Amino acid sequence: MEEIQWLVLSMKELLDTLNQPVTMVDRSGHFVYYNRASARMDGVDPANILGRHILDVSPWLKTEDSTLLRCLSQHSRFVDHYQAYHGSDGRQLHYLHSAMPLFGRSGDVIGAIEIGRTVDNQPSDNNDPSPVPDIVGHDARLRLQIDAIDIYGHSELPVLIYGETGTGKELFARRAHAKSPRARAPMLCLNCAAIPENLLESTLFGTTRGAFTGAENKKGLFALADGGTLFLDEINSMPIALQSKLLRVLQDGSFQPLGSQQPLRANVRLIAALNQRPLDAIAAGRLREDLYYRLNVGYIFIPPLRERRGDIALLARRFVDKHAASLNPAVTTLSDAAIATLEAQAWPGNVRELENVIRRSLLLDKSGSTLDAIALMHDSASAAVAALPPDTAPAGSGPLKARLAAQERHIISQVLAANGNRLAATARELGLPRTTLISRMARLGLADI
Known part of the structure; x- marks a missing residue:
């Protein structure tokens, strides 16, 4: 017996009791389960649907518009996907459905499942997908990484991002979220180095009343980000013992709030970043090797700014456009001398440092429409190189x-x-x-x- 047939037999009795439409297809897109709620809504006999292909049952549907077929081809997950649906009596129904791929023991896709519900009205646009962040740069290596994050973004895979401080790791993470099926759900961010070690576990997993003195029932980020994305920056600053609990979430999708004996399920896409080469972090005892291999499905390396000097002028002009209106409206451009000064720096703080230098220069400049004097940060290594x-x-x-x-x-x-x-x-x-x-x-x- 195929795994998908075994799964249907195991779940059929339960799914048949639901008032929500539930359908399942095998890896080739043929229906293997069609519950009574689906049959009532469509006014059909389930026996006439089973074994038929999705596009045969719904010839008006395009492959790219079918969430079930996209689950099979892209391994994507869809949450509350809206569709205007005509019921068996001809009335238009406002239909929200969620779909996800089903994986067998080998890790291969064996099918997909869809669960839907009708709502009274078409959902408002208040939950529009997150806007896709623009990542500026012409450098060939950077463009390859942008193309890669766009590909990873459309999947449910975890992503590991390595880049020095200020290279834009969170920007890449936000782009992945905006490209994902979870774009309408929240994306939460946490810098692991910014939270004291004794608070990090409760911040991530939540607490239950009595877990420690003063503890109350409180959701952690894994619960708050349900259905969305959680971005953990500087994961190499997370205590090794806590990394093992993060590993469990990646392995079986479960976690336990602090003080609770009851595991909870995590419906969260995880993106992690570190400012140290992963293998160096492992060698230094700052990153678990098994966690690295779990996270390192989609890998992104953001090259430092000093290695893509052709992007410095492009970024500097973008930052002038962004900040001049509020800091110095008279400035409209950068002089060649200013560009040359910027391109001569080492930029240890990368793009973030460059943006701050441009903001400071705009604030201090009195020369008119052309920004000529660059006000370097005198306490930075960039200034030290120039000096x-x-x-x-x-x-x-x-x-x-x-x-x-x-x-x-x-x-x-x-x-x-x-x-x-x-x-x-x-x-x-x-x-x-x-x-x-x-x-x-x-x-x-x-x-x-």
């Missing part, structure tokens, strides 16, 4: 990437020495998260200092 005297700058030849690495190594070494090799103080002075400094030092061969 290196010629006799102290590392000599070198070869590709620009190698020269920039030599300069970066020189700056970090100097600041480390000035701070007595204290990483926290060095990270503060350079304007970097401590984890980013550690990974950057490892990449530059400074890990043993």
